[in-house]
Amino acid sequence: ASAARAYHDKVIDHYENPRNVGSMDKNDKNVGTGLVGAPACGDVMKLQIRVNNDGEIVETAFKTFGCGSAIASSSLATEWVKGMNVDDARKIKNSDIAKELSLPPVKLHCSMLAEDAIKAAIANLKEKRTEAGAQN
Ligand code: FES
Ligand code: FES
Numbered sequence: 001a002s003a004a005r006a007y008h009d010k011v012i013d014h015y016e017n018p019r020n021v022g023s024m025d026k027n028d029k030n031v032g033t034g035l036v037g038a039p040a041c042g043d044v045m046k047l048q049i050r051v052n053n054d055g056e057i058v059e060t061a062f063k064t065f066g067c068g069s070a071i072a073s074s075s076l077a078t079e080w081v082k083g084m085n086v087d088d089a090r091k092i093k094n095s096d097i098a099k100e101l102s103l104p105p106v107k108l109h110c111s112m113l114a115e116d117a118i119k120a121a122i123a124n125l126k127e128k129r130t131e132a133g134a135q136n
């Protein structure tokens with residue numbers, strides 16, 4: 001019972017007080033944007049990271065059009081990756097998020113959305129940097 005209780009508290013806390021909701025300029029060369037959709041339900045998540053010159057994530061933002069678990073997963077993900085190096089952020093697994101929030105199996109794809117969004121944001125940043133580098 002206490003496990004179920006903890007699950008509700010954490011999901012509801014992130015759902016009611018989501019961290020880092022918002023948007024950053026996607027054209028900023030230090031901002032990576034990941035936009036992903038969940039085939040299972042059609043929900044959409046946008047997650048953004050701002051990285052400094054050392055590759056450290058200094059700012060995060062997200063917008064999620066989806067269920068409470070997807071909102072909680074993205075909120076938690078933006079908290080976790082802040083202060084991380086991109087290489088460490090890329091290692092975050094949806095199972096870590098699902099475990100922290102104690103998501104039931106039927107909601108696992110919601111946390112998958114967060115993992116995918118982090119990876120997509122990092123990939124977008126790398127793409128931008130490669131393009132910028134190629135111009136020099
Ligand atoms: Fe789409 Fe969760 S099924 S909101
Ligand atoms: Fe589809 Fe949560 S993202 S039910």
